[in-house]
Amino acid sequence: MAGSATITASDVLELSEPLPLDGGQQLEGVRIAYEAYGQLNAARTNAIFVAHATTGDQHLASPHPITGKPGWWDRMVGPGKPIDTDRFYVLCANVIGGCMGSTGPSSLALDGKPYAMRFPVITVRDMVRAHVALLEALDIRTLHAIVGGSMGGMQALSLAANWPHIPERVLAIASTATMAAQNIAFQEVGRQAIMADPEWQGGDYYGTGRAPDSGLAVARMAAHITYLSEDSLTEKFGRRLQDREAKSFGFDADFEVESYLRHQGLAFTTRFDANSYLYITRAMSYFDLEEEQGGKLAEAFARTAAKFCVVSFDTDWLYPTQQSRKLVHVLSAAGAAVSFVELSAPFGHDSFLLDVPALDRVVTGFLSQ
Amino acid sequence: MAGSATITASDVLELSEPLPLDGGQQLEGVRIAYEAYGQLNAARTNAIFVAHATTGDQHLASPHPITGKPGWWDRMVGPGKPIDTDRFYVLCANVIGGCMGSTGPSSLALDGKPYAMRFPVITVRDMVRAHVALLEALDIRTLHAIVGGSMGGMQALSLAANWPHIPERVLAIASTATMAAQNIAFQEVGRQAIMADPEWQGGDYYGTGRAPDSGLAVARMAAHITYLSEDSLTEKFGRRLQDREAKSFGFDADFEVESYLRHQGLAFTTRFDANSYLYITRAMSYFDLEEEQGGKLAEAFARTAAKFCVVSFDTDWLYPTQQSRKLVHVLSAAGAAVSFVELSAPFGHDSFLLDVPALDRVVTGFLSQ
Incomplete structure (x- = not known):
C-alpha cells in the first residue's frame, strides 16, 4: 500500500527537532499523525494516551479512512464508554515506522524519495519518544493514564520506565515486558x-x-x-x-x-x-525492557509513582498469562502499586479488541482509581 | 526439489493394478518406495508398519540419501530398540503424494511429463490404501502393529477403521481423528x-x-x-x-x-x-475419520479386534491432549481395548521424534502386550 501516508484526515504534528533513536541515528522532520477525542481540562491533567498494537493506527474511535470500518477500539472509547471522552481527553497517535501518516518507511526522506529500507530500524522506545514529543507539543505534562494492548502495552510500560513522571496510571493488556522466542x-x-x-x-x-x-x-x-x-x-x-x-x-x-x-x-x-x-515487527522483536534498563527493570519502575494494572486473557497463547505474571512480580518488587487480573475470554490474544465486558469493567475501574 | 524421486535407494514396488482414490479418480502405475528392517517370520505375523509424518519418508532407520542424517526414527527402531528389529519385521513406506520415490506430483504421468498439479488430490485413506497394496504384494495379511506419530497416527487410525482385520495393535502418537480448524x-x-x-x-x-x-x-x-x-x-x-x-x-x-x-x-x-x-497438507486438512465413516466412527472401530494405544504430550499445542482424549472416548464407546497416556515432555509436538524415554517404554510395553 504505497503512499497511504497521504490518505489520513488526522491531525499531524511535525516535530521541529530531530528525533534521536535508540539505534544511534536521528530522524529529521518527523511527522506524527494523531487523533484526539474529548476536551483537555484547564489544568491539562485529564489526558489519556491510547497506544495502538502492531497493525493498529490512530483511528481509535473514528472510522478508518481506507476501510470505512469503525475505529479499532470504538467499543472502548467514547462518551460514557470505559475510556470516557466526556471525562477524558483521549489521544492516539500512529507509531513512527507506521503507514497512516506518521513518518515511516513509505514517507519521503530529505532527498524527496521514500525512505524504503533506508528508514532506520526503530525500537518501541523510539515510538514512545515520538509520542512524548507529541505530548510536549500539546503542553501535556502528565497523563491520567496510558493504555494499550499487545504492542500498545509495551509502549505503556516503556513510557513508565523511561519517562516515569508522565503517566499516573499504566494499563498494559495482553502484553509483555520481553518478547519471547516464539513471538x-x-x-x-x-x-x-x-x-x-x-x-x-x-x-x-x-x-x-x-x-x-x-x-x-x-x-x-x-x-x-x-x-x-x-x-x-x-x-x-x-x-x-x-x-x-x-x-x-x-x-x-x-x-x-x-x-x-x-x-x-x-x-x-x-x-x-x-x-x-x-x-x-522488528521493533517488537527487539523489545526487552529488562535488557534496555541494564537488567534493572525493577529499578526503572521504582522511579515512577504510577499505578499499574496488568491484564491477561486465559486463552491468549501469544502473550500468555505467565508473561503478565512475570511483569507483575517485577512491578511488585519495585514497590509499584500494581493490580493484576487474568480474564476469562474465548477469543485468544484478540480478546482485548473484542466484546469482553469484564475488560470494560477493569478499564472503567482502573481509570477511576 | 524437482526430480528427487530418482535419488532413493529404497525398494520400490510398482502396483500392477490402478489405485482407486477417494476423489473418484484412479492412479495408474503407482510406485511405492519402502524400507524394511528385520526378518519376516515364517508365519508372516511379526510385521510392524511404521507410518511417517507430513514431511517424513521411508528412511525410518537408515541414513537419509540427501541429508545423510540418520533415519528419522533411528532412536526408536533397530536391534534391541523399542521397535525391535531382532523381533519384528519393520516396514516404512513413503506416502503417495510424497517425493522420496513413491508416486507423487513430481512423478511422471502416463504422458511422460511430471504430474505437477495434474496429480489428483489424495486423502490419508488413499495413502493407507497404497500401503495396504504393498502389504498384499509382500503377502502380509496381518500386522503385529501399525505405529505412527502425527500424520502417521492418522494413517494408523485409518487402517484400523477401513481395513479392520489387518492391524492387531494400533499406536497413534500425537495425533487426532479429525484435523482441527487451527491445524x-x-x-x-x-x-x-x-x-x-x-x-x-x-x-x-x-x-x-x-x-x-x-x-x-x-x-x-x-x-x-x-x-x-x-x-x-x-x-x-x-x-x-x-x-x-x-x-x-x-x-x-x-x-x-x-x-x-x-x-x-x-x-x-x-x-x-x-x-x-x-x-x-491437503490430505491432512481433509482428514476427518468421523465424517469419512458417515458419522459412525465408533461403529468403524467396532469392526476391529485391534488393541489401541493413544499417546499425547502435555506440551503439544498442535495436536493437544484433548484431541487424543476425544479419540479415546470414541474407541472406548466402540468397545475397543484402548490405553491412553499423556506424557510429560518439553518438546511440543516434535516430542514423538525426540528423546523421550517414557515414550520408549510405552512403545516397548504396548508392542509386547
Missing part, C-alpha cells in the same frame, strides 16, 4: 514471507505500481492465526465448508477457515504497507 | 506461501531449473514453530543473539531463533518437493 519466531516468518516476494524489490516498490502483497498477505495470515484461540477457531469455523456441499478435491479454499484467512490476508494489503510491517 | 489454518498458510511464490509457476516448475524454494521455506518456518513448545523455544534460544554482541538494527537474523528458523526453512527445500507439500 520473535512468528514475526520472523512474516518478514521472510514479505522479503521472499519478488515484488518487494528490496523494499523499493513505492511508485512502481507493484507491491509485495502476496508476501504481506501470507505474513498476515500466519499472524492472524496466532491472535485467535484454538477454541475460537473451532467455535467460529470448525471444519465447515465454504459455500459448497462437498470437498472439491482441489486447492480452492474448501473450508470456511481457509476462505476467512485468505480474506484477512488480502484485506490487510489494502490498508498496510509491507515495509512498515517489517519495521514494526 | 487447517496453519496448513493453508503454508500452501499460500508456496503458491504465492512466482517460481511455483502454477506447479509446473519441474525441469525449469527453478522452484518455489522461498515459499516452501516460509511454509516450513511457520510449520516448524508449531512443532515446538513455547517453553522449548525459550529454553533452546530465548533472546540470545546469533554470533554477535549487540543487535544489528537491521533485518539480518539477529536472534538465534531467527537464524535457526531460516536454516530450517532453507534445509527443507533441499529435500522436499513443494508440490508434495501442497498435496500432503
Whole structure:
C-alpha cells in the first residue's frame, strides 16, 4: 500500500527537532499523525494516551479512512464508554515506522524519495519518544493514564520506565515486558514471507505500481492465526465448508477457515504497507525492557509513582498469562502499586479488541482509581 | 526439489493394478518406495508398519540419501530398540503424494511429463490404501502393529477403521481423528506461501531449473514453530543473539531463533518437493475419520479386534491432549481395548521424534502386550 501516508484526515504534528533513536541515528522532520477525542481540562491533567498494537493506527474511535470500518477500539472509547471522552481527553497517535501518516518507511526522506529500507530500524522506545514529543507539543505534562494492548502495552510500560513522571496510571493488556522466542519466531516468518516476494524489490516498490502483497498477505495470515484461540477457531469455523456441499478435491479454499484467512490476508494489503510491517515487527522483536534498563527493570519502575494494572486473557497463547505474571512480580518488587487480573475470554490474544465486558469493567475501574 | 524421486535407494514396488482414490479418480502405475528392517517370520505375523509424518519418508532407520542424517526414527527402531528389529519385521513406506520415490506430483504421468498439479488430490485413506497394496504384494495379511506419530497416527487410525482385520495393535502418537480448524489454518498458510511464490509457476516448475524454494521455506518456518513448545523455544534460544554482541538494527537474523528458523526453512527445500507439500497438507486438512465413516466412527472401530494405544504430550499445542482424549472416548464407546497416556515432555509436538524415554517404554510395553 504505497503512499497511504497521504490518505489520513488526522491531525499531524511535525516535530521541529530531530528525533534521536535508540539505534544511534536521528530522524529529521518527523511527522506524527494523531487523533484526539474529548476536551483537555484547564489544568491539562485529564489526558489519556491510547497506544495502538502492531497493525493498529490512530483511528481509535473514528472510522478508518481506507476501510470505512469503525475505529479499532470504538467499543472502548467514547462518551460514557470505559475510556470516557466526556471525562477524558483521549489521544492516539500512529507509531513512527507506521503507514497512516506518521513518518515511516513509505514517507519521503530529505532527498524527496521514500525512505524504503533506508528508514532506520526503530525500537518501541523510539515510538514512545515520538509520542512524548507529541505530548510536549500539546503542553501535556502528565497523563491520567496510558493504555494499550499487545504492542500498545509495551509502549505503556516503556513510557513508565523511561519517562516515569508522565503517566499516573499504566494499563498494559495482553502484553509483555520481553518478547519471547516464539513471538520473535512468528514475526520472523512474516518478514521472510514479505522479503521472499519478488515484488518487494528490496523494499523499493513505492511508485512502481507493484507491491509485495502476496508476501504481506501470507505474513498476515500466519499472524492472524496466532491472535485467535484454538477454541475460537473451532467455535467460529470448525471444519465447515465454504459455500459448497462437498470437498472439491482441489486447492480452492474448501473450508470456511481457509476462505476467512485468505480474506484477512488480502484485506490487510489494502490498508498496510509491507515495509512498515517489517519495521514494526522488528521493533517488537527487539523489545526487552529488562535488557534496555541494564537488567534493572525493577529499578526503572521504582522511579515512577504510577499505578499499574496488568491484564491477561486465559486463552491468549501469544502473550500468555505467565508473561503478565512475570511483569507483575517485577512491578511488585519495585514497590509499584500494581493490580493484576487474568480474564476469562474465548477469543485468544484478540480478546482485548473484542466484546469482553469484564475488560470494560477493569478499564472503567482502573481509570477511576 | 524437482526430480528427487530418482535419488532413493529404497525398494520400490510398482502396483500392477490402478489405485482407486477417494476423489473418484484412479492412479495408474503407482510406485511405492519402502524400507524394511528385520526378518519376516515364517508365519508372516511379526510385521510392524511404521507410518511417517507430513514431511517424513521411508528412511525410518537408515541414513537419509540427501541429508545423510540418520533415519528419522533411528532412536526408536533397530536391534534391541523399542521397535525391535531382532523381533519384528519393520516396514516404512513413503506416502503417495510424497517425493522420496513413491508416486507423487513430481512423478511422471502416463504422458511422460511430471504430474505437477495434474496429480489428483489424495486423502490419508488413499495413502493407507497404497500401503495396504504393498502389504498384499509382500503377502502380509496381518500386522503385529501399525505405529505412527502425527500424520502417521492418522494413517494408523485409518487402517484400523477401513481395513479392520489387518492391524492387531494400533499406536497413534500425537495425533487426532479429525484435523482441527487451527491445524487447517496453519496448513493453508503454508500452501499460500508456496503458491504465492512466482517460481511455483502454477506447479509446473519441474525441469525449469527453478522452484518455489522461498515459499516452501516460509511454509516450513511457520510449520516448524508449531512443532515446538513455547517453553522449548525459550529454553533452546530465548533472546540470545546469533554470533554477535549487540543487535544489528537491521533485518539480518539477529536472534538465534531467527537464524535457526531460516536454516530450517532453507534445509527443507533441499529435500522436499513443494508440490508434495501442497498435496500432503491437503490430505491432512481433509482428514476427518468421523465424517469419512458417515458419522459412525465408533461403529468403524467396532469392526476391529485391534488393541489401541493413544499417546499425547502435555506440551503439544498442535495436536493437544484433548484431541487424543476425544479419540479415546470414541474407541472406548466402540468397545475397543484402548490405553491412553499423556506424557510429560518439553518438546511440543516434535516430542514423538525426540528423546523421550517414557515414550520408549510405552512403545516397548504396548508392542509386547
